[in-house]
Amino acid sequence: MHKEQAANMSNYLTYQGKYKGLLGWITSTDHKRIGLLYLYSILTMFSVGVLLGLAMKLELLAPGKTIMDAQTYNSTFTVHGVIMIFMVVVPGLPAVFGNFLMPIMIGAKDVAFPKLNLLSWYLYVAGVFLVLAALFFGNGAPDTGWTFYAPYSFKTGTNLLPAVFGAFVLGFSSILTGLNFLVTIHRMRCPGMKWTKLPLFVWTLYGTAWIQLLATPVVGITLVLIALERLFGVGVFDPALGGDPILYQHLFWIYSHPAVYIMILPAMGAISEIIPTFAQKQVFGYKAIIASTMAIAFVGYLVWGHHMFTAGMSGTAQYYFSLLTFIVAIPSAIKVFNWISTMYKGSINVQTPLYWAASFIFVFMIGGLSGLVLGALATDVHVHDTAFVVAHFHYIVFGGTGFAFMAAIHYWFPKIYGRMYDKGWANAGWLVFFIGFLALYTPMFYLGMMGMPRRYYDYMKEFQGGNILSTFGSWILATGLVIIIVNLVKSARHGTPAEMDPWHSKTLEWQVSSPPSVENFDEIPEIAENDGPYNYK
Amino acid sequence: MYSPEITQASNFVKGVDQAFLVILGISFLFLIGLTVVMIWFLYRYNRKRNPVATQIHGSTSLEIIWTVVPFLLTMVMFYYGWAGWKPMTKAPKDAMEITVYGRMWNFNYEYANGRRTDTLYLPKDQAVKLNLKAMDVLHSFYIPAFRVKQDMVPGKKDNFMWFEPQRVGNYEIFCTEYCGLSHSYMYSTAKVMEAAEFEKWMTDTTQLAAEVAAMEAPGAAGKKIMQNIGCFACHTVDGTKLVGPSFKGIWGHEVSVITDGQKRTITVDEDYIKKSIYDPNADLVDGFMKGLMVSYQGQLKDEDIAEIIEYLKTVK
Known part of the structure; x- marks a missing residue:
């Protein structure tokens, strides 16, 4: 394509190819449009998950029946978990912001395999429908918890096999995205974009892609074993057939623990972009942050057993899993130290993305430090499978990944839509959400320490105080969420037009127009020796 | 319940609570310290007060310090976690054995003399080994006051927990592995009695007769x-x-x-x-x-x- 033509072409939002309207979007292989397809599908599933979560908290407002019976409650937390994990946080940042930004950040016109990229989105949608169908056709919605532990899941869920198949299809979408990103990052960097000049968000996508590629196939192995057992009666997991239910737990967590790092690594990457931009300062310890990313990606494979300290593993295995869990905590700590040091002597412009990033650091620290309680053997025995774990997990996945997602969407919003959000409402939304978040999850730490088990439809009167606070928190959080979403949707349509580089950042995506043109760059950029993603003057 | 007034309900409470104290102590120190520093930086280096940033690329010595110090601290935490847990893994030979049956959705207990109950009667200051038998799906036997928890796995051999109750009283027992519809109603009570009283309860046929009379x-x-x-x-x-x-x-x-x-x-x-x-x-x-x-x-x-x-x- 000629330069002049490209320059004259409209941006990726208004571009009109072979098809108009919706069809023009769902047949587009443009990485930016695919990123937005993911954004809208993920937000849809997220809304469903939030409503289910609110219903659960309302039920727990008082002991005994509040709004639903036990069977409905058990199904509610199961579907909430399945949707939030497999359809929201696992694809989350890589599929949305990775797709939209990574090619621009490395100076490429698209990912290495644009058609495969679109196929990944179709697989995601197919996986969503498969899992939802498995959930709702059959003997009602499943009530197994998102972990589908054997043998209960084999007794109750006649639809276990299709549900795991759906998870596998979702996983395949994840594998293909990972593969695509790996090839893109290896092969499509623009001239001068050395590995040591790669933005940190791209580095975390790189680490994540390896996990997606290597850990996700375990879901496939589990699927084959479940099929062998269900269809041919080979005893693998079900003790009634001579199988071992603990083997199921191992296979489940060999995938699902690294999956937690799929969720959190890109979130850390987004934070590593936002802090230098708003501090107008070189990121502190660029190489240390990269090293810690790769260390997390590697050691993260080897700690799954910490989910099973009370399951009845051998003592030696417990010892090593505990030790490795403490070791995987260190790279996360290194990141926190470097982020805070980046603020030192900066010239800090406190904007909405930075509010989210700073509160991310705070809630992520609480999530990470409470993880140490769960990684130590003696303390884990006491709080395992109690509300404490639910609090820890939500602090990491909702506090970590969720806050980073919010930081990222506000940060890159002017780039994506070419318009600026209303800053006053955005800050108000953050504050309400943050207060709601703390009120919702902090009491669960306390309840867990007191001994309240998780997945509890009903509870003893002594646990009520904490539960009331938590339920109130859920309403505050939901209010904040509504403010944020309404503000973003309105601003995407009517916000003031954004400049190319409203935050004065140095990474490549801010050197192209807002919104970017269809092919991102008229001319492939070249990175000079003195340039870099964080070279502020 | 995890509350200070019954801290010595079993022999494991001290080790577990010590691990809690060490880990939570270090954690709070870091959380508060780092949060204060972060808020101070956000205030002090706000562009109103500091219009021009000083470019600093990093510091190898700092990176080494904040890798090594957290490493040592996590090893301390790991040690306390391990030390508090190790004694749980091996029951003393002279422990009194009780079989616990877990099924959807209740626990019941069988004593050596064949007595069966729905409440776990325990003697004070006597090591007790519970042989855990899950009859249908996974359950988990959890006595918060004793700081013990063990999953009950159907078909698993050598599935046990042990402890020594050290304080007379009634303690809640919960199932902590989700097991279906009435999971949250699967609970029971551990009733710790003075050794002599327990002995009487175990062997006293007149009490049995009284129970029969009531029947x-x-x-x-x-x-x-x-x-x-x-x-x-x-x-x-x-x-x-x-x-x-x-x-x-x-x-x-x-x-x-x-x-x-x-x-x-x-x-x-x-x-x-x-x-x-x-x-x-x-x-x-x-x-x-x-x-x-x-x-x-x-x-x-x-x-x-x-x-x-x-x-x-x-x-x-």
Whole structure:
């Protein structure tokens, strides 16, 4: 394509190819449009998950029946978990912001395999429908918890096999995205974009892609074993057939623990972009942050057993899993130290993305430090499978990944839509959400320490105080969420037009127009020796 | 319950709470310290106060310090976690053994002399080893006050926990592995007694006789057996439908059951009740889920079932 033509072409939002309207979007292989397809599908599933979560908290407002019976409650937390994990946080940042930004950040016109990229989105949608169908056709919605532990899941869920198949299809979408990103990052960097000049968000996508590629196939192995057992009666997991239910737990967590790092690594990457931009300062310890990313990606494979300290593993295995869990905590700590040091002597412009990033650091620290309680053997025995774990997990996945997602969407919003959000409402939304978040999850730490088990439809009167606070928190959080979403949707349509580089950042995506043109760059950029993603003057 | 006034309820409390103290202490120190520093930086280096940033690329010595120091601290935490947990893994040889049966959705206990209860009676200052037997799905046996928890895995050999109760009192026992519909109602109580009192409870036949005397009413013995083994978690006697059918007025009445996929009508008699206890899914009452109840073969003797039948005759 000629330069002049490209320059004259409209941006990726208004571009009109072979098809108009919706069809023009769902047949587009443009990485930016695919990123937005993911954004809208993920937000849809997220809304469903939030409503289910609110219903659960309302039920727990008082002991005994509040709004639903036990069977409905058990199904509610199961579907909430399945949707939030497999359809929201696992694809989350890589599929949305990775797709939209990574090619621009490395100076490429698209990912290495644009058609495969679109196929990944179709697989995601197919996986969503498969899992939802498995959930709702059959003997009602499943009530197994998102972990589908054997043998209960084999007794109750006649639809276990299709549900795991759906998870596998979702996983395949994840594998293909990972593969695509790996090839893109290896092969499509623009001239001068050395590995040591790669933005940190791209580095975390790189680490994540390896996990997606290597850990996700375990879901496939589990699927084959479940099929062998269900269809041919080979005893693998079900003790009634001579199988071992603990083997199921191992296979489940060999995938699902690294999956937690799929969720959190890109979130850390987004934070590593936002802090230098708003501090107008070189990121502190660029190489240390990269090293810690790769260390997390590697050691993260080897700690799954910490989910099973009370399951009845051998003592030696417990010892090593505990030790490795403490070791995987260190790279996360290194990141926190470097982020805070980046603020030192900066010239800090406190904007909405930075509010989210700073509160991310705070809630992520609480999530990470409470993880140490769960990684130590003696303390884990006491709080395992109690509300404490639910609090820890939500602090990491909702506090970590969720806050980073919010930081990222506000940060890159002017780039994506070419318009600026209303800053006053955005800050108000953050504050309400943050207060709601703390009120919702902090009491669960306390309840867990007191001994309240998780997945509890009903509870003893002594646990009520904490539960009331938590339920109130859920309403505050939901209010904040509504403010944020309404503000973003309105601003995407009517916000003031954004400049190319409203935050004065140095990474490549801010050197192209807002919104970017269809092919991102008229001319492939070249990175000079003195340039870099964080070279502020 | 985790509260200071009953900190010494078992021999493990000290080790576990010490690990909590060390880990939470270090954690709070870091959380508060880093948050204060971050907020200070956000204030002090705000662009109003500091219009031009000073570019700093990093510091190798700082990176080394904040890798090594957290590493050492995590190793300290790991040590306390390990030290508090290690003694839980091996029960002393002279421990008193009690078998715990876990099933949807109750626990019950069998003592060496064959006594069965729905409350865990324990002697103070005596090591106790609980042999855990899950009859259907995964459960987890959790006594928060004792700081002990162990999953109950069906078919697993050598599934046990041990502890030494050190304070007289009643303590809650929860199931902490999600096990279906009534998971949150699967709880029980550990009642710790002075050793002498416990001994009396275990061996005192007059007390047994007193219990029997209290059971003079027709069917009372059967009712007690059913309470102990947990029938009423799923079956009511007032006509309310739970997971299983209600016992109200079933004796001698006709019920519609599914046998090998065929619907048929039978009359509830001694044979049917016995079959329903030993092979619950063979003649399944129409409208109820298969597979929720497991066989009580080996759990109940024929004499027990005779008592249960006597009781069911009285439920009108």
